[in-house]
Amino acid sequence: MSSMIRFPSSMFSLHSFSSIKSSISPFSSVFNFNNSKNSISFNVNYPFLNSKIPMENRSLSVLSASKTHDGAVIQDSSFQGSESFFRNVLTNMEAVYLNKNPTAKAILELVRSADGDRICYDHFAFRTFGVNGHGIDSMSKFFLDFGYEQREELRFPVKKLKAFWFSPPKVSTSDPGSGVKGPLPRIFISELLVDQLSPEAQEIIKKYTDISRCGKEYAAIASAFGILTWDKPSYAEFQQLARESEYAAWTLVNGYALNHVTISTHRLTSKLRSIGNLNQFIEENGFNLNSEGGILKVSPDGLLLQSSTVADSTSFEFSDGITEAVPCSYIEFAERLLLPQYKDLSAEKVEEFHRREGFEVGNADKIFESTSKDQLTRRAA
Numbered sequence: 001m002s003s004m005i006r007f008p009s010s011m012f013s014l015h016s017f018s019s020i021k022s023s024i025s026p027f028s029s030v031f032n033f034n035n036s037k038n039s040i041s042f043n044v045n046y047p048f049l050n051s052k053i054p055m056e057n058r059s060l061s062v063l064s065a066s067k068t069h070d071g072a073v074i075q076d077s078s079f080q081g082s083e084s085f086f087r088n089v090l091t092n093m094e095a096v097y098l099n100k101n102p103t104a105k106a107i108l109e110l111v112r113s114a115d116g117d118r119i120c121y122d123h124f125a126f127r128t129f130g131v132n133g134h135g136i137d138s139m140s141k142f143f144l145d146f147g148y149e150q151r152e153e154l155r156f157p158v159k160k161l162k163a164f165w166f167s168p169p170k171v172s173t174s175d176p177g178s179g180v181k182g183p184l185p186r187i188f189i190s191e192l193l194v195d196q197l198s199p200e201a202q203e204i205i206k207k208y209t210d211i212s213r214c215g216k217e218y219a220a221i222a223s224a225f226g227i228l229t230w231d232k233p234s235y236a237e238f239q240q241l242a243r244e245s246e247y248a249a250w251t252l253v254n255g256y257a258l259n260h261v262t263i264s265t266h267r268l269t270s271k272l273r274s275i276g277n278l279n280q281f282i283e284e285n286g287f288n289l290n291s292e293g294g295i296l297k298v299s300p301d302g303l304l305l306q307s308s309t310v311a312d313s314t315s316f317e318f319s320d321g322i323t324e325a326v327p328c329s330y331i332e333f334a335e336r337l338l339l340p341q342y343k344d345l346s347a348e349k350v351e352e353f354h355r356r357e358g359f360e361v362g363n364a365d366k367i368f369e370s371t372s373k374d375q376l377t378r379r380a381a
Contacts, residue, residue: 078147078169079146079147079169079171080145080146080147081145081146083171086146087180087181089142089220089224090124090180090185091180092224092225093124093220093223093224093258094179094180094258094261096223096224096225096226096257096258097257097258097261097329099226100226100257100312100314100328100329101311101312101328101329101330101331102312103287103309103310103312103330103331104260104261104309104312104329104330104331106287107282107287107309107331108179108263108331110281110282110285111263111268111272111278114270114272114281115268115269115270115272116268116269116270117178118176118177118178118182118267118269119178119179119182119263119264119267119268120178120179120182120183120263120264120267121179121180121182121183121185121261121262121263121264122185122186122262122263122264122332122334122336123165123185123186123187123188123261123262123334124185124186124187124188124258124260124261124262125187125188125189125190125258125259125260125261125262125332126139126187126188126189126190126223126256126257126258126259127189127190127191127192127247127250127251127254127259128189128190128191128192128219128251128256129191129192129194129205129209129248129251130162130191130192130193130194130195131194131195131202131205131206131209132206132209132210132216133216134209134212134215134216134219135191136162136163136164136189136190136191138216138217138219138256139189139219139220139223139256140164140166140187140189141219141220142219142220143166143187144166146169147168147169148166148167148168148169148187149166149167149169150164150166151164151165151166151167151358152164152165152358152359154190154359154361154364155361156190156361156364156365156368158365159245159247159365159368160192160193160196160197160245161190161191161192161193161247161368162190162191162193163188163189163190163191163359163364164188164189165186165187165188165189165358165359166186166187166188166189167186167357168183168184168185168186168187169184170183170184171183171184183267183352185261185262188359188364190247190368192205192245192247192248192251194206197244197245197248198244200240201240201241201244201245201248204233204237204240204241204252205241205248205252208230208231208233208252209230211230211231212229212230215229215230216229219256220256222255222256223255223256223257223258226257227255228253228255229255229256230255231319232253232316232317232318232319233252233253233318233319234318234319234320234322235318235320235322235324236320237252238252238253238318238326242373246327246371246372246373247368247371249326250326250327250371253316253326254326254328254329257328257329258329259329259330259371260308260329260330260331260332260367260370261331261332262306262331262332262333262334263278263331263332263333263334264334264335264336265278265333265334265335266335266336266337266355273335274335275296275305275306275307275333275334275335276296278307278333279295279296279307279333282309287309288309288310288378289307289308289309289310290307290308290309290310290330290366290367290369290370290375291375291378292366292369292370292372292374292375293362293365293366293369294366295307297360297362297363297366297367298363299356299360299362299363300360300362301356302337303336303337303338303339303355303356304334304335304336304337304356304358304359304360304363305334305335305336305337306332306333306334306335306363306367307332307333308330308331308332308333308367308370309330309331309332309370310330310370310375310376310378311327311328311329311330311370311371311375311376312327312328312329312330313325313326313327313328313376314326314328327371327376329371330370330371332367332370336352336355336356336357337355337356338350338354338355338356339354339355339356342354342355
């Protein structure tokens with residue numbers, strides 16, 4: 001699969017292109033550059049996109065609408081570009097995530113075996129550094145370009161984070177599909193407010209985002225490749241960040257990788273559609289759930305219910321040759337209940353916009369702890 005990307009020549013120097021080619025090694029051979037007087041373009045072949053997944057090649061422009069908590073209609077932007085390209089990028093983000101996180105893979109297979117083969121994702125979540133253009137905007141651009149709409153901001157003062165969530169455009173299809181081929185997920189992107197950290201922590205983060213340089217322009221590609229856009233850090237630097245911000249340490253070694261995917265429980269068909277039943281089912285099968293604030297996280301209005309597993313760990317070889325276990329990702333579960341004005345709606349008429357929308361700071365704050373040392377230590381015990 002290939003695509004032509006064109007930029008004004010004033011945006012880049014020849015040194016910039018050398019940096020791009022070296023930063024994507026060993027894939028640099030798939031980038032073919034063409035420098036003309038007025039613009040610079042390059043063909044990008046995407047061997048990492050999974051050609052085994054059959055998807056028809058469509059270009060869509062479908063207007064959609066969603067509703068706020070009070071039922072008011074918000075017009076979404078239209079889906080832009082090739083649906084097959086977009087879904088293949090999501091597929092490879094998911095593939096990288098599942099290959100590195102055996103718990104998530106096992107739970108997805110377990111739920112499919114118990115409920116049937118259709119699983120819908122509520123949202124995908126990513127973490128970023130809010131410095132030098134590597135924050136929320138670096139990842140959100142990909143989704144905005146394909147018709148996603150930016151929604152509310154969430155703030156986490158104690159963790160020194162902020163986040164935005166993005167609603168997807170709806171895609172009309174006769175086949176509802178499953179997973180990344182099903183309804184498009186919401187996107188949740190957070191960023192660390194780096195300027196609120198200590199000078200020492202800021203220095204480490206800025207060192208690696210400076211190394212990344214234009215890597216922030218290719219956050220989605222980095223996520224789909226499963227690679228960092230900066231060099232590997234030293235173990236001492238990782239430890240120093242972890243002492244001040246576990247979020248910062250996680251992002252330093254995982255970069256733009258999927259932090260978690262979320263199963264939409266109310267879209268399941270068996271008794272597992274109740275998140276309480278699903279939590280019990282998961283624990284009975286030997287998996288640990290994040291206990292911070294209780295297994296079940298409930299929004300103040302009682303309409304958004306969430307839970308998550310404890311993150312997996314993986315061996316990471318640091319730049320100084322030290323190999324240690326670092327936290328990877330986890331899987332989350334979300335049940336969105338009907339808004340009060342739709343509580344009497346018959347089940348066959350219920351659509352997603354009839355349910356509680358958005359996210360909740362209190363819930364998300366506890367979900368973040370799925371990668372914390374406290375939760376990982378409890379899992380090991």
